[in-house]
Amino acid sequence: AQKITQxxxxxxxxxxxxxxLDCTYDTSDQSYxxxxxxxxxxxxxxxxxxxxxxxxxxxxxxxYSLNFQKARKxxxxxxxxxxxxxxxxxxxxxREVLTSGTYKYIFGTGxxxxxxx
Amino acid sequence: xAVISQKPSRDICQRGTSLTIQCQVDSQVTMMFxxxxxxxxxxxxxxxANQGSEATYESGFVIDKFPISRPNLxxxxxxxxxLSPEDSSIYLCSxxxxxxxFFGQGTRLTVV
Numbered sequence: 001a002q003k004i005t006q007x008x009x010x011x012x013x014x015x016x017x018x019x020x021l022d023c024t025y026d027t028s029d030q031s032y033x034x035x036x037x038x039x040x041x042x043x044x045x046x047x048x049x050x051x052x053x054x055x056x057x058x059x060x061x062x063x064y065s066l067n068f069q070k071a072r073k074x075x076x077x078x079x080x081x082x083x084x085x086x087x088x089x090x091x092x093x094x095r096e097v098l099t100s101g102t103y104k105y106i107f108g109t110g111x112x113x114x115x116x117x
Numbered sequence: 118x119a120v121i122s123q124k125p126s127r128d129i130c131q132r133g134t135s136l137t138i139q140c141q142v143d144s145q146v147t148m149m150f151x152x153x154x155x156x157x158x159x160x161x162x163x164x165x166a167n168q169g170s171e172a173t174y175e176s177g178f179v180i181d182k183f184p185i186s187r188p189n190l191x192x193x194x195x196x197x198x199x200l201s202p203e204d205s206s207i208y209l210c211s212x213x214x215x216x217x218x219f220f221g222q223g224t225r226l227t228v229v
Contacts, residue, residue: 033216033217035217037220042222042223043154043207043209043222043223043225044220044221044222044223045160045209045211045220045223046220047118047217047218047219047220050217091159091160093218095216095218102147102148102165103148103213103216103218104162104165105150105162105211105213105218107160108159109158109159110159
């Protein structure tokens with residue numbers, strides 16, 4: 001069964017510093033997608049970044065980058081120059097392709113990030 | 118990316134009643150999903166809503182408790198029936214477009 005593991009329930013980072021949120025995954029599929037979402041206290045899920053399993057370059061979106069290490073099955077999120085507004089819950093997710101050709105998304109347990117002033 | 122409008126954003130309901138949550142998308146999408154997020158937990162998939170057919174429910178979720186409608190490719194509803202305090206959660210509508218998942222704003226349900 002496919003699985004996403006986030007081992008850090010909570011993290012602190014000083015404002016303006018970089019932070020890495022860990023994510024490992026387990027799948028036997030050759031083609032898959034990995035995602036990171038931010039969930040502020042309001043509850044909405046905000047898409048941050050996507051990495052395809054065949055992408056050779058690490059994905060980047062502004063201050064977010066994804067450190068993709070395929071052999072180690074890890075997809076860590078790096079947030080550079082942290083801001084107070086980055087304080088939120090962060091979820092790693094994987095897209096699973098079903099035999100029907102449809103999708104299903106599996107989420108990790110999340111990491112709560114607190115940015116300190 | 119798809120824009121998803123989910124209503125209501127929050128509600129407080131009495132035990133034994135039901136709440137229907139609406140999800141409207143600004144484009145036609147094949148796949149719509151309903152998730153539950155219990156307090157302090159991750160997202161758990163309730164069901165995949167298919168247009169023109171019955172929803173596909175995940176293990177532990179049944180149609181009698183979580184009936185879903187999907188009348189067209191831009192709209193779906195989730196009803197949480199016979200509410201109990203254990204149903205207090207955030208419920209999220211999601212769509213898959215070009216392989217990426219996008220979410221509505223969520224519905225924060227409190228059952229008293």
